[in-house]
Amino acid sequence: MRKKIIAGNWKMNKTPAEAKALCELLKDKVNTTDADVVFCVPFVDLYPVLEALQGTNIAVGAENMHFEESGAYTGEISAAMLKEMGVKYVVIGHSERRQYFAETDETVNKKVKKALESGLLPIMCCGETLEQREANITIEWVRMQIKCGLAGVSADDVKKVTVAYEPIWAIGTGKTATSAQAQEVCAAIRQVLAEMYGQAVADEVRIQYGGSVNGKNAAELFAMADIDGGLVGGASLKEEFADIVHYNK
Numbered sequence: 001m002r003k004k005i006i007a008g009n010w011k012m013n014k015t016p017a018e019a020k021a022l023c024e025l026l027k028d029k030v031n032t033t034d035a036d037v038v039f040c041v042p043f044v045d046l047y048p049v050l051e052a053l054q055g056t057n058i059a060v061g062a063e064n065m066h067f068e069e070s071g072a073y074t075g076e077i078s079a080a081m082l083k084e085m086g087v088k089y090v091v092i093g094h095s096e097r098r099q100y101f102a103e104t105d106e107t108v109n110k111k112v113k114k115a116l117e118s119g120l121l122p123i124m125c126c127g128e129t130l131e132q133r134e135a136n137i138t139i140e141w142v143r144m145q146i147k148c149g150l151a152g153v154s155a156d157d158v159k160k161v162t163v164a165y166e167p168i169w170a171i172g173t174g175k176t177a178t179s180a181q182a183q184e185v186c187a188a189i190r191q192v193l194a195e196m197y198g199q200a201v202a203d204e205v206r207i208q209y210g211g212s213v214n215g216k217n218a219a220e221l222f223a224m225a226d227i228d229g230g231l232v233g234g235a236s237l238k239e240e241f242a243d244i245v246h247y248n249k
């Protein structure tokens, strides 16, 4: 039985003071051991959020990192920097990073490997555009993203990876994939993991759905056989996040 993982991705929202206030608003409401709860926040919010969440079961994640150890990469943040701060998770390859910051399956793969080597737990994102869905190539596309993103990752390490399936057309649009659509792709992701690592390993990997998850649709989505939680954008910035965390109550 896989433990659910429900992560908020704050994206480019909340100044450090606002981040602290949001933690104060949410922390008692989402502090549970029933699921792994993660706040993925902007780099400048990491310290205040880590401090505000001390003594809770809520983990902290970053939204990106660089794949090199250190060096002349102005404006970048390394895995070692995050690890030393007490960060546990890191979102890698979000579609917004791919779209606006030229991330590719190759850089995603390098980042996933570096995160694992550094003791961080990657949340590796994948998902199709509306054009790809309409052209009926969703499964093919996502299978390729998984194969490329995880190339060279061992069976032991892949169990530490969370895969986030986020159809791009459902992100921030209020247009959620139906639970059947989301399950179909998440099952295909588990299938490709089984082909790469064997069924037993694939059964241990957690797969999230992301894209307009809210307090109302979470229960139906998270009840699907291959959906092990969510990567939540907009609704993670509000009290509604508590309804998502307690989706089964």
Ligand SMILES: O=C[C@H](O)COP(=O)(O)O
Pocket: 009, 094, 166, 170, 171, 172, 173, 174, 210, 211, 212, 213, 231, 232, 233, 234, 235
């Ligand atoms: O990382 C989160 C996703 O991009 C989903 O964002 P959303 O819940 O605002 O649609």
